[in-house]
Amino acid sequence: MAFKGWFIYRWRQICASCMVVCAVLCTGTVVGWSVEVSRIMQDPYANFNLTVDDQEWLVSCAGVVAIFTTAGSGFLVEAVGPCRLLSLVLLPAMVGWIFIAATESLVWIFLGRIITGGVGFMLTTVAQPLLAEMCTADVRGLLSSLPEMMVSVGMLLVYVLARFLDWQSTTLVCGLLLFPVTVGVLFVPESPYWLLKKGKEKLALRALMKLRAPEHDVDSELSSIRDALNQHAQHSSFLQQFRSLKEPGNYRPVVLVTGIFILRELGGAMVIFMYAVYFFENAGVTIDPFTCSVLVGVCRLVFTLISAVVIDRLGRRPLLIVSSIVCGGALFVTGGVLYSDDQGVGWVPLTAVMVYVASFGLGTGPVPWILLGELLPTPVRSLGASICTSIFVISLFLVTQVFPDLTIAIGLRNAVMVFGAFELLLALVAFLFLPETRGRTLEDLQHAFVGSSALTPFTHATREGYTPAYGSTFPSTSQVMEKVH
Template identity: 75%
Template sequence: MAFKSWFLYRWRQICASSVLVLSVLVTGTVVGWSVEVSRIMEDPTRTFNVTEDDQQWLVSSAGIAAIFSTAASGAMVEALGPCRLMSFILVPAAIGWILMAATDSLAWIYVGRVMTGAVGLMVTTVVQPLLAEMVQADVRGLLSTLPELLVSVGMLSVYLLARLLSWQVTTLICGVILFPVIVGILFVPESPYWLLRRGKEKAALRSLMQLRAPEHDVDGELNNIRDAITSHGHTNSFMQQCRSLREGGNFRPVVLVTGIFILREFGGSMAIFMYAVYFFESAGVMLDPFTCSVILGASRLVFTLISAFIIDRVGRRPLLIISATIGSAALFVTGGVLYAANTGVGWVPLLAVVVYVASFGLGTGPVPWILLGELLPTPVRSIGASIVTTTFVITLFTVTQAFPDMTVAMGLQNATIMFGVFQLILAIVTFLFLPETRGRTLEELQHAFVGGETLTTPLSHASRQGYTPAYGSTFPSTSTEKVM
């Protein structure tokens, strides 16, 4: 009965969020499609030539395109609205996939790869803050974890399809599945925050009424959102958000979330996902690429699913600290085994890397994306998300491109230990500076970085006044939070 009441009060938010989150499949398929490049090179029926350089550029071109698209996402969100933008940008992504599947020209495969890559990370840049603006505090952790879960599903699906089908059919499926998502997003209410920033109060009220249960105090929530938007002056344009970014309370959380993403990537997450086979072979673990991909993909998916169900109970901050610490220990173990060069314990680095991937799925993977929507203040959320994800993509591209040369220069064992050090630094930074966002409204979190004379400051309870919690929910009992 309790679950039935819980669901009845939140089903509208869950349905709208689920439709939006399906769009993140494109992110997972873009990353996972890298395995298809080797399939193209092995295809005896292809009519075009593919060199080793082409193989590298087909993998990396998606990341290069994403740098520009994520940089432009903030201005595009403010101009069009996040929901409308989502329905627009998925169309060229679907066309790009179909173009890659149908062409017999390498040049058009490059065009399709750039189109899909540009949309891939831009989708996450838009969806994560949009989810935070659409749902209530007590379910925000669960629903905000779903994008990372769908990325894992997309990656694993491509890995499995690559084993069963030709690269053309797999690529075509990646495009076709986007069309029902595009249609579904047309029925999702627009962000009430964006509507209020554009001065559309009646539309914002209708949006909240579509997203909330009839018993919910939508007028009170609308007033809280309006106060959050106007507390730092009107920010209904991209340039005004740029000016608001100079304020300390807006600037500090953007810097913190950006730093968390940089440390996560310097911690070797994508390098390990993309070069797992190289790790295993160097340690004497002889597994074929498909088996490696499926083991890591399945581990990431299972633990991201676990994270989705516990994050609103455990909290973002503890999960990130625990997962970064475990990931650091796993990488230190892997590096130590590689130093020992003992092929008789090849199962140890295999187990250690699987543990690392599991810890990534549990916290290091989803939590930074949740913070992207929760910690960035309302007056600068669009431009802040654009800055964070653009920096993330640049860091991601730099690490993955430099990793092969880095292992030659310093050895795989030293590179692995260096990744472990950055994971440990991430845990320390999180412990010192990250506030707990569980159960807090976006309006309350907006004040968490104002001031900053001390590292430990109680969050203001005055900001809770006028907030109507979801059915049966309560605020967390902690009275002290970390602030930057």
């Protein structure tokens, strides 16, 4: 009964968030599709031959155009609105998947890979801040964790399909799944923040009414958002947001979140996910590498789900710190086993990688994306998200592009050790500079990096995991049930 009352009060924003999150499935399939490169190389019916350089570029080229699409996404969000932009870019993604599946030309496969990669990473850039603006503080952590979970679902889907289907069929499924998502996003209310910035107050009120329960004080929330936007009215346009970056309260969180993303990628996560087959083949694991890839996908999905459940209780900061330390330790164990050259312990690298993936799913994976929506101040949220994700994509491209050459130059064991060191550095940065965002409204977080105590973590979140906002408290379960009945 308690859960029923909780869900009744929040079901509208939950349903809208889930529909937005489904668009991020494309990001997961783009990352997971990298395992199909090995299938293409083994396909006896392919009319083309892949060289080692072709393999490297086919894996990493998804990030090339994504550098530009993520950098330009902030401008597009301000121009047309985040929800409308999601529905517009999903169609090219479907076309890109069809290019890959239906062609017999390597050029068209590269073109489809570039299109799907550019759109896939752009979707996450748009969806994460949108979720933060749509959700109330008490469920923002849970719902903001869903994009990372959907990325895990997309990766696992490709891993499983690659185990049983040929690469063309797997690719076609990835494209067809986006059609119902495109239709569903059309019914999601636009961001009330964006509507208010455009002077569409009636539409903003209507959007909030669609996202909130009838018992919610929509007028008070709308007034709070309006006041926050009015404080920075001079930075309302996208071009003017560049000027606001000179303010410490705006550039500090952008630099911090960007640094967290860079260290996250230098920790080797995407190398393991995108080069899963290659990694397990060269780590001495005796189990079929495609089976290991499925295990990796399942492990990441399960622990990302656990993270979504506990993150509003445990907080973002401790999860990120602890998970980064565990990830670093798991990589050092893997590197140590590879140094020993003991063929009888091939199960140890697999176990260590599973520990790494589990810890990544708990914190290092979802938390940076949650911070992208929460820590970036409202005046520069679109621009800040573009900067963070474009630099993230550049880091991703560079790491995945140089990884094969890096293993040749210094060996897989040394490369793994380097990744582990960056994971520990990420934990240190989070410990020193990251404030806790659990239970804070976006209006509160807008001032998190202002003043002498800018980098001091919030410590006064309430026991339930949120602080009442908008001038009133959220109704209790019993109050909700009384109003419902």
